[in-house]
Amino acid sequence: MPNETTAPYTLRFLNACRSFGDRLALVDRTKTYSYSELKAIVFGIVNLLMERFPDETSIGVVDQNDVYTYASILAINLCGKTHVPFNIRYPEERLVVIAEKASVRIILSSYAFQCGNLQILLTLGITRGISEHFVPVKKSVNPAYLLFTSGSTGEPKGVPIYNHYLNAFFDYFLDGGVFHFDEKDRFLQVYETSFDVSVFSAFTPLLSGGCCYLLPRKSFAYLEIPQILSSGEITVLSIVPSMLHFLSPYFKQLRFEKLRYSFFSGDKLLNSLLQAWSTCVPQAVLVNCYGPTETTIVCSHYLWDAQKGEKDSFEGIVSIGKLFPGTSYVLRNENEIGPGLLEGELCLSGTQVIGAYLNNESPDKFIKWNLDGKECRYYCTGDRVRVNAEGNMLFLGRTDFQIKAGGYRVEPAEIETALRLASGSSFCVAMGIDSIQGSTQLIAFVEGKGDEAELIRQLRKKLPPHCIPSRITFLDHLPLNINGKVDRLELCKFV
Secondary structure (H helix, E strand, C coil), rough: CCCEEEECCCCHHHHHHHHCCEEEEEEEEEECEEHHHHHHHHHHHHHHHHHHHCCCCEEEECCCCCCHHHHHHHHHHCCCCEEEECCCCCCCCHHHHHHHHHHCEEEEEEECCCCCCCCEEEECCCCCCCCCHHCCCCEEEEEEEEEEECCCCCEEEEEEHHHHHHHHHHHHHHHHCCCCCCCCCEEEEEEECCCCCHHHHHHHHHHHCCCEEEEECCCCCCHHHHHHHCCCCCEEEEECCCHHHHHHHHEEEECCCCCCCEEECCCCCCCHHHHHHHHCCCCCCCEECCCCCCCCCEEEEEEEEECCCCCEECCEEECCCCCCCCEEEECCCCCCCCCCEEEEEEEECCCCCCCCCCCHHHEEEEEEEEEEEEEEEEEEEEEEECCCCCCEEEEEEEECEEEEEEEEECCCCHHHHHHHHHCCCCEEEEEEEECCCCCEEEEEEEECCCCHHHHHHHHHCCCCHHHCCCCEEEEECCCCCCCCCCCCCHHHHHC
């Protein structure tokens, strides 16, 4: 936790409002909002929070995917408070746990919502606020936001992201000289706010005078992407690789001349898939990004080149490139650690990397290492990489059984805990199975007999959608290896 107050990253938004008041800021389905209109809603919420809840430090925001969702996030940050996303697709029981861990008592929502005994404040209809000149922007020692990832203990684990981490992130993306965004850019925001890359897609345009288009939330929403890319003349797109896989059958029919940047993050990206996508976006710079939630959105990138992409791939997986300035790494193997290694588990430190989880959970995920005479704290990612001759990192796989599903991080232990409670079986295993297209399917095995549909129904009461197995197989006995542990390779024969 920083020992001094930090300026909110959203100060850039106020500057954009002053410079681009009449320009389009946000497109919410069929409604449009200028910077002046969005600012009025933001300061209406600021006024509400400062008058009624000046002492509350953590405020929940229900992700209704509308202008009020993002206005609430901006307002909370300007007030020096912590924003905690509440995903309406998560079970209420899980949201109650998140609220307790984050000390949330107040939730902002634009529509009716219920979560335990928490107080809900409706934001729908707030259209005017007092001028920012009468509301001091609050520097803060509080996190800018708290995200909760899948936890190996069976409960979600809190990741506190402070303003100075976000300032470092946006300093690089907006002022680093690698990317160039301005008031003419139009971003498509496809993510839920519980997924940290949403901060990049939603707020990069709002901090630079551009416009943010919100992807409507519906089943198979990815099929809406081509239409919005064309009709909205989108110039910047960020998606997870699995979404690109779903669009791949339509590549021959797609062409987006206006797209300038196409970003990917959240999972493995196949070079062959990116090569095919490049024909749809002939003017776009293709960027593969990497970064666990603990490193503030993303902390490395690889600018893809058709001539070098295959050379910089490992087993067909696109390189995750080089770290941003201000971020350092060491690699570690079982018996050695240091920046001189060329292969090992990636451990990260720097201006975007957290120093601890909320309430200091999982302290074993951090190590101390003396670099250039200074002791630094490193977050151990669990990702194995190899550094090639050009200094680009190649992703080799995990050191554990963690799974990436649709960009979300999934700890098998959390699913297995829920499976044991719901099934009554002592032996349950959750696994990720990779397809040849690069997407990951989440499956589970349970020792004993049971009803798959009923078990999935019970899991939906405990786990978020991305943690629900697509298939559960019941076996009389789960195979064991010579050490008496479940043999996951043997289980693959039942897939």
